[in-house]
Amino acid sequence: MPSTLEKIRILGENSKYDICASTASSRTEKYPGLFGDPKKTIGNTVSAGICHSYTPDGRCMSLFKTLYTNKCIYNCKYCFSHSCKHKVSFTPEEYARTFMKLYSMNVVEGVFISSAICGSADQTTEEMLEAIRLLRFKYNFGGYIHFKCLPGVSQSLLKDAISMSDRISINSEASTKEFLSEIAEQKDFYNDIITRQRWLKQIRIKHNEEALKAMNDLKADNKLEEQEKMIKERRSDGYKKFRWDGAPILNCGQTTQFVVGAAEEETDLDLLKRIDWGYRKIDLRRAYFSSFIPIKGTPLGSKQAAPLEREHRLYQSDWLMRIYHFKLKDLEGVVTEEGNLPKGDPKIHLAKEYFKHHKRVNPNEASYQELLRVPGIGPISAKRIINLRTQKFVFKRRQDLRAVGVVLKRADPYILIDGHSQTTLHHFSNEDYMETQIKEFYC
Amino acid sequence: MTKKRDPLEVIGCAKGYSHEELIKNIHRHSRYSPEIERQIITIPEAILRNSGTQMAKKINKMMREVFTEAYRAKQFTRTEINNRGVLFGIVSLKHNVLDLVLVYFHERWPQCVICLYNEQTRETWIIDEKGAIRQFHQPLKKVVENISRDRRIVPYFEDIQFSGEEIFETLYKSQFIAERENKQYFKKMIPDCCFELPGMKNGVEKRFRNKKINEFL
Numbered sequence: 001m002p003s004t005l006e007k008i009r010i011l012g013e014n015s016k017y018d019i020c021a022s023t024a025s026s027r028t029e030k031y032p033g034l035f036g037d038p039k040k041t042i043g044n045t046v047s048a049g050i051c052h053s054y055t056p057d058g059r060c061m062s063l064f065k066t067l068y069t070n071k072c073i074y075n076c077k078y079c080f081s082h083s084c085k086h087k088v089s090f091t092p093e094e095y096a097r098t099f100m101k102l103y104s105m106n107v108v109e110g111v112f113i114s115s116a117i118c119g120s121a122d123q124t125t126e127e128m129l130e131a132i133r134l135l136r137f138k139y140n141f142g143g144y145i146h147f148k149c150l151p152g153v154s155q156s157l158l159k160d161a162i163s164m165s166d167r168i169s170i171n172s173e174a175s176t177k178e179f180l181s182e183i184a185e186q187k188d189f190y191n192d193i194i195t196r197q198r199w200l201k202q203i204r205i206k207h208n209e210e211a212l213k214a215m216n217d218l219k220a221d222n223k224l225e226e227q228e229k230m231i232k233e234r235r236s237d238g239y240k241k242f243r244w245d246g247a248p249i250l251n252c253g254q255t256t257q258f259v260v261g262a263a264e265e266e267t268d269l270d271l272l273k274r275i276d277w278g279y280r281k282i283d284l285r286r287a288y289f290s291s292f293i294p295i296k297g298t299p300l301g302s303k304q305a306a307p308l309e310r311e312h313r314l315y316q317s318d319w320l321m322r323i324y325h326f327k328l329k330d331l332e333g334v335v336t337e338e339g340n341l342p343k344g345d346p347k348i349h350l351a352k353e354y355f356k357h358h359k360r361v362n363p364n365e366a367s368y369q370e371l372l373r374v375p376g377i378g379p380i381s382a383k384r385i386i387n388l389r390t391q392k393f394v395f396k397r398r399q400d401l402r403a404v405g406v407v408l409k410r411a412d413p414y415i416l417i418d419g420h421s422q423t424t425l426h427h428f429s430n431e432d433y434m435e436t437q438i439k440e441f442y443c
Numbered sequence: 444m445t446k447k448r449d450p451l452e453v454i455g456c457a458k459g460y461s462h463e464e465l466i467k468n469i470h471r472h473s474r475y476s477p478e479i480e481r482q483i484i485t486i487p488e489a490i491l492r493n494s495g496t497q498m499a500k501k502i503n504k505m506m507r508e509v510f511t512e513a514y515r516a517k518q519f520t521r522t523e524i525n526n527r528g529v530l531f532g533i534v535s536l537k538h539n540v541l542d543l544v545l546v547y548f549h550e551r552w553p554q555c556v557i558c559l560y561n562e563q564t565r566e567t568w569i570i571d572e573k574g575a576i577r578q579f580h581q582p583l584k585k586v587v588e589n590i591s592r593d594r595r596i597v598p599y600f601e602d603i604q605f606s607g608e609e610i611f612e613t614l615y616k617s618q619f620i621a622e623r624e625n626k627q628y629f630k631k632m633i634p635d636c637c638f639e640l641p642g643m644k645n646g647v648e649k650r651f652r653n654k655k656i657n658e659f660l
Contacts, residue, residue, distance in 0.1 A: 005613050012617030039572075044550045050517055051632075053648060055619045058628025065618065100599075101607040102614070104524040106532070106548075106642075139599050143551075293622050305622065403493055 043143025072116035083297030110144030151192035167252035179263035238280035253285030261306020267339030376410030459492030521642035
């Protein structure tokens with residue numbers, strides 16, 4: 001019988017490619033009594049985002065991230081469990097106790113529970129739920145729980161998982177059915193993954209609407225309408241208008257993860273199309289990308305690793321769609337013929353494309369969306385600029401922009417201040433520009 | 444009706460501090476003087492928020508130092524809990540932020556008494572279940588013993604009375620992906636100064652790196 005330490009070593013290593021970042025949750029602030037009297041529960045998610053450790057690759061290690069079991073009925077070609085000879089499982093009590101010990105040492109902030117599929121998805125999920133139940137109701141843990149939903153799990157178990165978790169996720173792994181069957185032929189893309197993602201959205205919305213109506217304190221404060229608006233309202237492109245809607249359950253929403261570069265012909269555009277669909281149709285909160293790393297002993301063990309830079313570009317593009325409200329159509333305009341993102345910051349590529357047909361931006365006149373087009377200006381500095389303009393502040397110097405947080409070395413080629421633009425190195429390679437400058441000088 | 448915003452208000456993580464926040468917290472800094480407080484009152488808030496003058500810049504730097512120290516303590520203080528619900532640990536704080544750290548732990552463990560010993564001042568501060576803070580000029584061990592004496596054993600704290608250090612070390616090692624090793628990024632996330640904190644002096648993070656070199660040699 002393997003010891004708990006041995007299980008942590010094996011199952012922790014098996015889960016290291018699963019990505020999770022956030023421990024933020026607005027739950028406790030608005031709904032303190034969700035898991036009982038807050039004075040009697042352990043853990044808090046209000047001041048979340050604190051990381052207690054970092055691995056030597058610089059990644060934050062704030063969650064107790066292990067698999068529940070690595071005994072798996074699937075044979076995914078990229079997966080660690082495929083090659084691992086030692087098959088072990090936690091027991092619910094062992095899992096809960098180990099986590100509580102680590103939490104009491106202040107080395108982790110919450111739980112990330114994932115698993116291989118032992119027997120059936122429902123059987124394994126039942127056991128995972130038992131561990132979560134022990135945490136919530138025996139050890140009174142009220143902190144952050146990220147539950148990894150297994151492909152093909154039944155709707156009733158999904159409801160249970162939602163009611164006890166802060167965030168839930170189902171790994172898509174690939175962008176389409178064809179690409180998924182290439183790397184994990186036993187998984188059914190539409191039935192096991194897409195259908196479950198749709199269920200998550202439906203269950204969450206239905207439950208939250210009912211819960212909001214039952215909340216007397218919100219009725220009394222006339223906040224109900226506002227809350228419902230936050231849950232339902234959408235941007236013109238179909239994305240959710242409010243990322244954190246303060247919903248009573250699962251308020252960190254659902255996420256997903258892709259293995260980048262495992263399927264032979266999968267392009268960045270395919271992945272971007274899938275996450276765009278996710279934001280519009282299933283209220284995806286965010287997507288994670290994990291560059292494919294070959295693992296010895298797996299069918300893809302001899303395949304070349306995907307460059308980490310590709311993962312980085314995908315995160316940048318995702319950020320542009322989600323936070324900057326760029327449309328997929330914009331990004332389609334900059335991808336290469338093969339359908340991948342070009343080298344370099346996607347926002348700079350987008351700006352180069354956009355400013356071919358548009359004039360430079362004058363910060364004293366430009367709209368919020370136009371300002372966001374400029375590299376070096378993000379949502380915060382754009383808001384500051386608009387905010388200052390409404391108070392009749394005029395930007396006359398580059399330093400004024402620097403003061404509000406604009407990165408001038410990036411923004412310079414695209415902005416016009418007081419009718420002038422800053423000369424950049426790019427101008428010196430432009431012959432027409434140099435000619436006019438020389439003429440002006442001699443005149 | 445929406446609240447009218449100060450046009451120079453910085454939004455997001457770099458939003459700066461209001462007059463009120465500054466006056467309330469500047470005294471926490473180890474180099475605080477009443478003169479600084481007088482300066483805060485005279486400087487307009489917009490200038491303070493945007494570090495518009497040298498003095499404003501200095502004040503903001505002082506505030507940042509205070510809150511960074513509190514944040515580091517919340518991150519890297521390693522604690523233990525006994526079967527009577529007393530959570531204890533050691534911190535090393537230059538500035539007067541121990542109450543902020545205690546409140547953080549109190550929110551996480553509301554039914555426990557939290558005891559933190561500050562190496563710099565050699566004092567033990569405690570926060571009880573009701574949120575009342577007291578300080579003792581006694582070593583941590585003695586304070587923990589005194590408090591535990593009157594408290595009954597709590598079953599679910601009794602359940603977790605085993606050593607967790609090896610568990611954390613195993614978990615920490617298991618999460619490392621060699622292909623992604625990035626020393627610079629790691630250093631940015633845990634700067635060298637953090638390894639001087641009591642919880643990190645002999646921390647798993649440091650041992651792990653050292654072991655690797657030894658094994659190589």
